[in-house]
Amino acid sequence: MTDRREATLERAVTEAETELARTPLDALHRRLGARMVPFAGYAMPLQYEAGIMAEHLHCRAEAALFDVSHMGQASLEGEAAAAALERLVPGDILGLKPWRQRYTLLTDDAGGILDDLMIANLGARFLLIVNASRKAFDFAHIAAALPATVRLVPHPDHALLALQGPAAARVLARLDPGLAALPFLGVAEARLLGTRAIIARSGYTGEDGFEISVPAEAAERLASALLAEPEVRPAGLGARDSLRLEAGLCLYGADIDTTTTPIEAGLGWTIGKRRRLAWDFPGGAAIRAQHDHGPARLRVGIRPEGRAPARAGAQLLDASGAEIGGITSGCFSPSLNAPIAMGYVASAFAPEGTKLAALVRGKPLPCAVAPMPFVPHRYLR
Amino acid sequence: MPETRYTKDHEWVRLDGTTATVGITDYAQQALGDLVFVDLPEPGRTVAAGDTCAVVESVKAASDIFAPVAGHVAAVNAAIVDDPSLVNRDPAGEGWFFRLEGVTADPSALMDEAAYKAFLETL
Structure with missing residues (x-):
């Protein structure tokens, strides 16, 4: 028995198993019997004892908890931060209302996709969530393009949990009843178990659910509390990958990268209506040509x-x-x-x-x- | 009397005279996870030791199954094609893969159970 080919998931894995970074939930994963694998420089749970099939089906039936703390989180603060972001992405960021989140892309001058990311407007700042394998690149790329008035502040001291599935809202409402009313792609700040958290109603499974950013030191307590709810079971990267593929969602590095454009990828909908008048984002001319003439x-x-x-x-x-x-x-x-x-x-x-x-x-x-x-x-x- | 031997690829071989029945070990089925697809060799095919002669697939990965010894394929287990999870449930029994005839390999070239257990300890 020999692996014929590493699956998509593991393409981004670094060869060196030494020096793997650990998420704030590392000890919890190991206690839960996770099979840990290297992914984007982190030791991550591929699956727990239940296995990918059961974890996947449980997410569709009830609720699954994923540790996605390997992903990059950063704040963008300062005067004209939205305008600065619009110089890097085709999304309408000036029109992104406070406490709303939007999926967008970092593009290069040829129209290729440098990364896909979520941007949330938190009123006084923007919160960016980027792929683990791209965060070093993304943060340098974004910081280099900012005017003096705007600052990018990475949050390596924050964990990110994803609670996904039809029971997710019912479960989270037990910690904060107000969160059940959060709309799709809405964002809220709330205290969960006494800790300040940023909660977005979004995810990567096609199910209703939430992504929850909390300080690293609070992550295990929150994860344990969620896992103690009868509907919730842990799920690893294996189920995350099969869930997102069923939902038709792209994986950066597999389905989209610098050799693919938003139009080829069927992600033209991420280009804001106003942005289609000026095409004033990296690769705008190339992307416009594909949009007008077909890729x-x-x-x-x-x-x-x-x-x-x-x-x-x-x-x-x-x-x-x-x-x-x-x-x-x-x-x-x-x-x-x-x-x-x-x-x-x-x-x-x-x-x-x-x-x-x-x-x-x-x-x-x-x-x-x-x-x-x-x-x-x-x-x- | 049949004797069971093991390979470093986590296959088991039950040798009985010139017949060898082949499957994967419990360690292998656990490592692979829930199997969803099995492709078995054509009966009658002649294989050399080390030839790829079957494929198993889980949700996320495909893995090759090798012929642990030379021979010709006399029978395959159609039940695991219909229900790949049989391999997960009973890897050493109902979840066998294929049977080779005309086998002349020396069993001592493969690991016995104690040697395989010791090998697993090194992983």
């Missing part, structure tokens, strides 16, 4: 026939056997009990239902372009 390739959902998964790196072939694209993420969907994948195809092959083949272990595996999300989103609307 040469598109990110699509893929459903392989049968039970064999087609995973990242598999070539996609047309009926004549010519390569027309490739898979960037693939797994076996626990919810659908069938394989699912996403990838890029030449635009002519992007319509739903187009028959393709994925080259798996040298053999063409029949598959079809399929709509995403694979499992309907259940955000609070």
